[in-house]
Amino acid sequence: MLPNSTEARDIRYQMPAAADMRKHEETGSVVIERGEGIYVYDNTGKRYIEGLAGLWSVAVGFGEPRLAKAAFDQMSKLPYYHQFNYKTHGPSVDLAEKLLSLIPFPMSKVHFTSSGSEANDLVAKMVWYRSNAMGRPEKKKIIGRIKGYHGVTIAAGSITGIERNHTSFDLPLDRMIHTSCPSYELFGKEGESEADFTARMLADLEALIEREGADTIAAMWGEPVMGAGGVLPPPAGYWAGVQAILRKHDILLVADEVICGFGRTGKMFACETYDIVPDVLVLSKQLSSSYLPLSAIVINDAFYQPIADESHRIGSFGHGFTASGHPVATAVGLENVKIIEERDLVGNAARLAQMFQAGIKDLATHPLADHARGVGLIGAVELKGWDKPGQAGTAVADRMQAEGLIIRGIGDAICFCPPLIITEAQVTEMFAIARAAMDAVAAERG
Numbered sequence: 438m439l440p441n442s443t444e445a446r447d448i449r450y451q452m453p454a455a456a457d458m459r460k461h462e463e464t465g466s467v468v469i470e471r472g473e474g475i476y477v478y479d480n481t482g483k484r485y486i487e488g489l490a491g492l493w494s495v496a497v498g499f500g501e502p503r504l505a506k507a508a509f510d511q512m513s514k515l516p517y518y519h520q521f522n523y524k525t526h527g528p529s530v531d532l533a534e535k536l537l538s539l540i541p542f543p544m545s546k547v548h549f550t551s552s553g554s555e556a557n558d559l560v561a562k563m564v565w566y567r568s569n570a571m572g573r574p575e576k577k578k579i580i581g582r583i584k585g586y587h588g589v590t591i592a593a594g595s596i597t598g599i600e601r602n603h604t605s606f607d608l609p610l611d612r613m614i615h616t617s618c619p620s621y622e623l624f625g626k627e628g629e630s631e632a633d634f635t636a637r638m639l640a641d642l643e644a645l646i647e648r649e650g651a652d653t654i655a656a657m658w659g660e661p662v663m664g665a666g667g668v669l670p671p672p673a674g675y676w677a678g679v680q681a682i683l684r685k686h687d688i689l690l691v692a693d694e695v696i697c698g699f700g701r702t703g704k705m706f707a708c709e710t711y712d713i714v715p716d717v718l719v720l721s722k723q724l725s726s727s728y729l730p731l732s733a734i735v736i737n738d739a740f741y742q743p744i745a746d747e748s749h750r751i752g753s754f755g756h757g758f759t760a761s762g763h764p765v766a767t768a769v770g771l772e773n774v775k776i777i778e779e780r781d782l783v784g785n786a787a788r789l790a791q792m793f794q795a796g797i798k799d800l801a802t803h804p805l806a807d808h809a810r811g812v813g814l815i816g817a818v819e820l821k822g823w824d825k826p827g828q829a830g831t832a833v834a835d836r837m838q839a840e841g842l843i844i845r846g847i848g849d850a851i852c853f854c855p856p857l858i859i860t861e862a863q864v865t866e867m868f869a870i871a872r873a874a875m876d877a878v879a880a881e882r883g
C-alpha cells in the first residue's frame with residue numbers, strides 16, 4: 438500500500454461505518470471507483486457483480502444517466518431550498534403526489550427525510566406526539582422485533598432488535614420493547630409446522646402486550662421481510678395475525694419498507710405481497726436508488742389528523758431538517774420512480790423471481806449450506822459447519838468478493854439482493870461465481 442494511496446489515506450483520515458476499527462487500521466478498505474449497470478469496479482480495474490445492489494438499494498443499477506441529468510437540471514434551477522416557514526418546491530410535491538398514487542391503500546400525506554434511520558426516528562416522535570395530542574400520554578411504548586432493523590439513530594436504533602446495534606451504545610431506550618423473531622427457518626422447533634410456528638409467534642406478541650399493558654403501547658414496527666437481520670421472510674399467516682392483534686389492542690402498525698419497497702418482492706410494495714395495511718409506511722433506498730439520500734414517511738389520515746391538531750394548538754410541529762424534502766434528492770427520486778415504472782422493473786423482479794429463488798435453493802444444496810429462504814429478488818443461504826456461530830457469512834462473502842461478487846454476510850447467512858435491472862444471464866453468472874467461491878472455501882476447509 439503506497440503511503441499516499443487512497444487506501445492509506447482512508448486509514449489515516451476516515452473512521453469507517455459499521456466496522457472493527459482496528460481491523461480497518463490493519464487491512465484498510467477496497468476502493469470502489471465506478472459503477473455501470475449491475476457491476477462496480479475498484480481502483481485496480483477489477484469488476485464485481487453488486488449482488489446486494491449497494492446496500493439493498495440501487496434498483497436501477499449504477500451509472501443511470503437519467504438520474505445524473507435529473508440531478509444536474511434541478512441543481513441548475515434550484516439546488517437547495519428548505520421547507521420551513523411555509524415554503525415548498527415542485528420536486529417534493531411531485532414526488533409526494535406520485536407516491537400517494539402508487540400506494541394501493543388509502544394514505545394521506547408524505548413527509549420527506551434523508552435516511553431510513555431519520556425517517557423511523559421521526560415516526561417514533563410522531564407516534565409520541567400523537568399520543569399526547571390524543572390525551573393518552575401513557576400510550577407510548579413501541580414494539581420492535583428481535584432481528585428487526587430500522588436504523589441506528591437513538592429511537593430507530595432502539596426499535597432495531599439486533600444486539601450489535603445496542604451493545605455499548607446504551608440502547609434500547611426503555612420505551613422500546615421487542616417480540617420474538619418470526620423466522621420459521623431459524624426458529625421453528627423440530628417437528629413444528631409453519632402454522633404452529635405462526636401461532637407461537639402470535640401468542641408471544643399477545644403475551645408481550647398483556648404483560649406490558651395494551652394501554653401503554655402505541656405502535657409496532659415491522660419490515661414485511663426482515664432484511665439486515667439476515668433476509669427473513671415471514672411465515673404464512675403471520676401478518677394477518679399480527680394486524681388482527683394490533684387492531685384489537687388499538688396499536689398502530691408502521692411498515693418499514695426501506696428495503697422491500699419499489700419492487701423487491703415482485704410487487705411495488707411488500708405490503709401488497711403480504712396483505713399489510715399499515716398506518717405508516719417508511720420508504721427509502723430504492724426510492725432514489727440511493728443516488729442521493731432520501732426517505733419518505735407516508736401516513737394515513739387517522740395518523741395525520743391528531744398531529745395536525747396538536748401542531749395547531751402549540752403553533753408548530755417542532756421538527757424539521759435543513760434537508761427535509763431536498764429539491765435535488767426528490768427530483769432524483771421522482772425520475773428514479775419513473776424509470777422503475779417505465780422499464781417495468783417490478784415486473785422484471787416478478788418474472789425473474791422463480792429463477793432467482795431456484796438459484797438460491799440450488800446453492801443450498803452445497804455441502805457448506807443448510808437452507809435457503811427468500812422472496813422476489815431477495816434471498817439468503819444459511820451456512821453450517823463453522824466452529825464459531827456467526828462467522829460463516831462473512832468468511833464466504835469475503836471469498837465471493839475475491840471472485841468478483843459482492844454480497845453481504847450476516848451471521849451465518851449469505852444475502853443476495855441484486856439491482857432490479859438484472860437479467861437472466863446475469864442471475865446465472867452471479868450464482869456461478871457464488872458456487873465456485875463456495876467450492877473454493879469447502880476445498881480449503883478440507
Ligand code: PLP
Binds near residue numbers: 557587665693696721
Ligand atoms: N430500515 C430498514 C428496513 C433498513 O434496512 C435500513 C437500512 O438498511 C434502515 C431502516 C436505515 O436506513 P439508513 O441506513 O438510510 O439510515
